[in-house]
Amino acid sequence: MKGIRPLNHLSRRCYVAARRSSLTEPLSVNPRNAPSKPVFQPQDIQVSKLPSGLLIASLENYSPVSKIGVFVKAGSRYETPDNVGLTHVLRLAANLTTKGASAFRICRGVEAVGGSLCVTSSREHMVYSAECLRDNLDTVSEFLFHVIAGPEFRPWEVSDLTTRVKIDKAMASQCPQIGVVEKLHEAAYKNALSNSLYCPDYRVGNVSSDQLLSFVENNYTSGRMAVVGLGVKHSVLKQMGEQYLSIGRGAGVPGAKAVYRGGELRMQSSDGLVHALVASEAAVTGSADANAFTVLQRVLGAGPHVKRGANISSKLSQGIAKATTEPFDATAFSSTYSDSGLFGIYTVSQFDAAGEVIRAALAQVTAVADGGLSAEDLDRAKNQMKAESLMSLEASEGLLEEVGAQLLASGAYSSPEAVLQSIDSITSSDVVNAAKKFVSGKKTMASSGHLVNTPFVDEL
Amino acid sequence: MMSLACRSGALTPQLKATNVAVSGTLKALTPGIFNTSENVKKALNSKTRPSCVTGCAGVRFAHTDIKIPDFSDYRRPDVMDPNKSSQDSSESRRVFSYVLTGSTAVVGVYAAKTVVTQFITSMSASADVLALSQIEIKLADIPEGKNVTFKWRGKPLFVRHRTEKEVAAELAVDLSQLRDPEHDNDRVQNPSWVIVLGVCTHLGCVPIANAGDYGGYYCPCHGSHYDASGRIRKGPAPLNLEVPYYQFPDEDTVVVG
Numbered sequence: 001m002k003g004i005r006p007l008n009h010l011s012r013r014c015y016v017a018a019r020r021s022s023l024t025e026p027l028s029v030n031p032r033n034a035p036s037k038p039v040f041q042p043q044d045i046q047v048s049k050l051p052s053g054l055l056i057a058s059l060e061n062y063s064p065v066s067k068i069g070v071f072v073k074a075g076s077r078y079e080t081p082d083n084v085g086l087t088h089v090l091r092l093a094a095n096l097t098t099k100g101a102s103a104f105r106i107c108r109g110v111e112a113v114g115g116s117l118c119v120t121s122s123r124e125h126m127v128y129s130a131e132c133l134r135d136n137l138d139t140v141s142e143f144l145f146h147v148i149a150g151p152e153f154r155p156w157e158v159s160d161l162t163t164r165v166k167i168d169k170a171m172a173s174q175c176p177q178i179g180v181v182e183k184l185h186e187a188a189y190k191n192a193l194s195n196s197l198y199c200p201d202y203r204v205g206n207v208s209s210d211q212l213l214s215f216v217e218n219n220y221t222s223g224r225m226a227v228v229g230l231g232v233k234h235s236v237l238k239q240m241g242e243q244y245l246s247i248g249r250g251a252g253v254p255g256a257k258a259v260y261r262g263g264e265l266r267m268q269s270s271d272g273l274v275h276a277l278v279a280s281e282a283a284v285t286g287s288a289d290a291n292a293f294t295v296l297q298r299v300l301g302a303g304p305h306v307k308r309g310a311n312i313s314s315k316l317s318q319g320i321a322k323a324t325t326e327p328f329d330a331t332a333f334s335s336t337y338s339d340s341g342l343f344g345i346y347t348v349s350q351f352d353a354a355g356e357v358i359r360a361a362l363a364q365v366t367a368v369a370d371g372g373l374s375a376e377d378l379d380r381a382k383n384q385m386k387a388e389s390l391m392s393l394e395a396s397e398g399l400l401e402e403v404g405a406q407l408l409a410s411g412a413y414s415s416p417e418a419v420l421q422s423i424d425s426i427t428s429s430d431v432v433n434a435a436k437k438f439v440s441g442k443k444t445m446a447s448s449g450h451l452v453n454t455p456f457v458d459e460l
Numbered sequence: 461m462m463s464l465a466c467r468s469g470a471l472t473p474q475l476k477a478t479n480v481a482v483s484g485t486l487k488a489l490t491p492g493i494f495n496t497s498e499n500v501k502k503a504l505n506s507k508t509r510p511s512c513v514t515g516c517a518g519v520r521f522a523h524t525d526i527k528i529p530d531f532s533d534y535r536r537p538d539v540m541d542p543n544k545s546s547q548d549s550s551e552s553r554r555v556f557s558y559v560l561t562g563s564t565a566v567v568g569v570y571a572a573k574t575v576v577t578q579f580i581t582s583m584s585a586s587a588d589v590l591a592l593s594q595i596e597i598k599l600a601d602i603p604e605g606k607n608v609t610f611k612w613r614g615k616p617l618f619v620r621h622r623t624e625k626e627v628a629a630e631l632a633v634d635l636s637q638l639r640d641p642e643h644d645n646d647r648v649q650n651p652s653w654v655i656v657l658g659v660c661t662h663l664g665c666v667p668i669a670n671a672g673d674y675g676g677y678y679c680p681c682h683g684s685h686y687d688a689s690g691r692i693r694k695g696p697a698p699l700n701l702e703v704p705y706y707q708f709p710d711e712d713t714v715v716v717g
Contacts, residue, residue: 094481107482116484122476131484147481168479181474197477285467294467303470331470346471 045403046234047413052246053223055407058234059399066137066231067396069129070148070245071404073224074215077123077192077337078255085165085199086215087121089207092164094119094128096157099150103157106143115140117147123185123193124337125408129400134231145244151216153209162205169198176275176448177346179267183446184277184342187263192256193337221248226407230396258340262442264457267449274354274449277333278362278460279344280441282434285336285409289437291422292430293343296438297332298381299373299431300345300364305384315364315377316345323360324353330361338409343438351450362460369435378428385423390416594717599653607669607677609658612716616658616666617704618677618690619714626675626688627651633687640700644689647703655706655716656690662697677701 043060050056076087094117097103110117115132117140128148132140172178182196199207222245229237260281283289301314311317316330328349335342345365349357392398393416406413445457468475532540538549595612597619602608607620622630627644631651635641648654658666658677665681672678673694674687684695691700706716 088477091477091479094479110482110484114484115482116480117482118478118480120476120478168477172477175474177471177474181471290467294469297469333469333471335468335471335475 044415045413047407048234048238049411050222050238050241050246052242053221053225054241054245055226055411056229056234056237056241057226057403057407057413058229058232058237059403060233061231061396063231063396064134065131065396066134066229067129067131067400068137068141068144068230068232068237069127069228069400069404070144071226071228071408072126072128072148072220073124073255073408074126074219075122075124076195076197077258078219078253079195079215081191083207083211083215084195085203086207086211087126087195088165088168088197088199089158089161090126090212090215091119091121092161092168093151093153093158093212094147096161097152097154098146099152100146101143106147110140110143113139117144121197123195123197125405127401127404131396137232137236141240142244145240148220149244149247151212153212153216155209158207158209158212159205165199165204169201169204172198176271176273179448180275180277180346180446183265183267183448184279184344184444187265187446188260188279188281188342188444189340190259190261192258193340194258217248218253222246223248224408226404228400228403228407230400258337260340260442262444262457264445266445266447266451266454266456268451269449271449272351273348274351274447274451274454275346275348276354276358276445276447276454277344277346278358278443278445278457279333279342280438280443282334282341282343282438283336284341285338288422288426288430289434290336290341291426292434293334293336293341294385295378295381295423295426296368296431296434297334297343298384299368299377300332301330302334302384303331315368316361319364319367320347320357320360323356324349326350326353328353328357330357342444343434344444352453354447354449354451354454358455358460365435366439369432369439371432373428373431373435375428378431381431382423382426386420389419389423594715596713596715598713600712604652605670609669612704617716618654618656618658618669618701620654620656620669620688622652622654622688624652629675630687630689633689633691639692639698642691642700647689647691647700649706650708653714654689655714656701656703659702660684660697661692661699661701662695667701 040062045057045059047055047057074087074090079086095103095106098106101109106117110130110132113132113136115130115136117128117130120127120129128144130140130144178198182198186194186196188194225245227237227241227245262280282293299315301311301316304311310329311331312321314331316332317328320328320330326349328347330345330347333342333344333346345358345361347354347357347361393402403413443457443460445460447454536549536553538553539546593613595610595617597608597610599619599621602619602621604621604623605626607618610617610619630644633644635643644651647656660667660679660681662679662682662684665679667677667679667684667686669677672685674685676685676687676690676693678685679695679697682696684697685693686697686701687693689700690703692698704716706714708714
């Protein structure tokens with residue numbers, strides 16, 4: 001009976017009854033019948049430069065998720081004194097209406113394919129990154145390029161961002177580290193790098209769409225951009241770069257050179273914990289000195305290496321533990337920019353022990369500057385640096401950021417092997433010189449909390 | 461040349477700020493905050509470290525800020541208790557709703573049919589017209605040999621009380637000689653009464669009774685002669701006088717129409 005096919009095939013469905021052998025031995029699989037696995041060769045990062053000055057880099061990592069990051073030299077250092085706080089609004093304005101797509105369409109279109117679009121800004125760079133499944137890359141990258149190349153900044157949409165700016169600021173004020181880092185930069189520099197990542201209070205609601213448009217026009221030029229794609233074909237990325245991002249020829253408006261002044265900013269509050277950051281001018285990104293400062297940072301202790309650990313074995317912690325019994329934390333802080341850098345110590349302590357903690361931390365650095373650097377400390381620091389640098393490249397966010405930052409800083413990408421070699425080439429005297437530079441340089445300090453026992457920078 | 465993470469160590473996240481424009485499903489978000497002041501205070505009291513704040517995304521934490529209104533005024537008593545399962549009462553609620561809907565539908569259909577019928581029947585003949593459609597005649601008033609004319613439906617109606625002699629004469633007529641052959645029995649129900657329309661079938665004049673060569677009617681317009689049965693005998697008319705529908709409800713009355 002044709003209609004009752006399942007009944008006819010009943011015997012085929014009785015798998016258990018059909019099995020004649022027990023499953024204590026593995027089934028033999030004929031290798032000729034086994035499906036062949038595709039073999040993927042690991043690829044290298046390909047970098048090229050378009051005639052418009054745009055740098056393109058891509059890596060085929062065979063991931064089902066594609067990520068595109070567009071790095072623009074338009075960080076907060078490029079704000080002029082009459083448009084401070086603009087980059088904060090610009091960061092929030094990534095989902096506003098553009099010439100090619102409305103705000104609703106961007107949000108809906110990106111969400112419909114399950115992608116995401118986010119903006120990160122640092123003092124040097126503005127990074128627009130989008131990620132989505134490989135097949136939907138066209139859709140999401142189209143929106144990404146609309147946002148970068150054709151924003152309209154409609155005045156009513158920009159004024160709607162005011163609430164979000166306030167929320168951002170409110171949430172940033174909850175994090176004392178952000179406050180201290182921002183104040184440090186404000187105290188350390190006279191211009192450019194002193195601009196905060198967050199909009200100052202007097203400018204909230206006063207950033208106009210004309211200012212945004214002129215900033216974008218001056219700074220978002222192909223010569224100051226790099227496009228990095230992970231899981232994207234190089235040819236595809238090049239074609240996209242040519243099609244969408246040939247905006248503004250040349251290098252655009254060069255930023256002002258940051259002038260270090262060294263000052264102090266104290267934020268008195270009733271918080272029982274004092275967060276203090278003491279720094280002095282260090283090396284520029286990419287120089288050999290910068291590597292030495294980073295090794296010095298690791299020598300002194302740069303954050304716990306064990307999850308939920310306290311890093312009590314770092315030099316700083318051991319030195320401070322002799323000075324006080326109250327809870328504290330200390331790490332070395334280092335940041336480098338294209339024309340300057342900062343290196344220092346960040347301490348968190350109880351307000352009554354703040355002075356001892358800061359002085360003990362600085363004494364540790366002075367000890368290194370006086371030559372107190374053992375070979376095993378140096379090795380440990382170098383190994384930690386190598387491990388951290390390689391581990392940060394394992395995740396796609398870290399890799400994207402790394403490639404983009406390198407492209408914008410030097411125009412080329414140096415492989416991890418080169419980085420490891422440069423770490424290996426650092427000697428003990430480099431590190432000692434770096435520590436000496438810190439000790440002898442003009443110091444900047446930023447502190448927050450109940451500052452009754454916190455020394456001023458000229459007392460250190 | 462080392463990565464940002466490597467260069468800056470522990471304070472790396474504080475050296476940059478991230479905002480999500482369109483949140484994908486992979487990013488962990490802190491709960492979004494909206495414009496009301498209570499909500500801002502709520503967020504500020506939370507101890508979570510801010511990582512990034514949502515942009516205009518489709519994420520909304522409905523359990524924190526959207527208030528569901530109180531619908532208890534509109535609920536049936538069976539489902540008033542949020543902790544009780546609604547499955548127990550579901551059948552009775554469903555039956556009630558369906559019965560109500562069904563009966564409303566039936567009544568509605570009936571009402572619609574009534575309204576439509578009323579509108580359509582208003583286009584048919586009105587009562588006064590219908591009233592004029594029948595005529596009742598008392599036969600006792602008409603003597604033998606006399607022809608009485610009535611107005612019926614706008615036309616003259618001849619009611620003739622025939623004598624025996626006329627009846628016999630009509631019955632004896634040879635049908636092959638008639639222009640419109642019709643036997644007398646086919647034209648009358650009761651042989652002594654002839655009821656015909658008094659409209660000449662030629663061009664519509666009214667024939668004169670008890671005139672003409674055949675002892676019936678004579679139309680003066682063009683000279684058509686009809687016999688006592690109303691059949692055409694001579695003249696230009698083509699057909700016999702029309703016999704309407706009539707019936708005798710009793711001996712003495714006839715209802716025509």
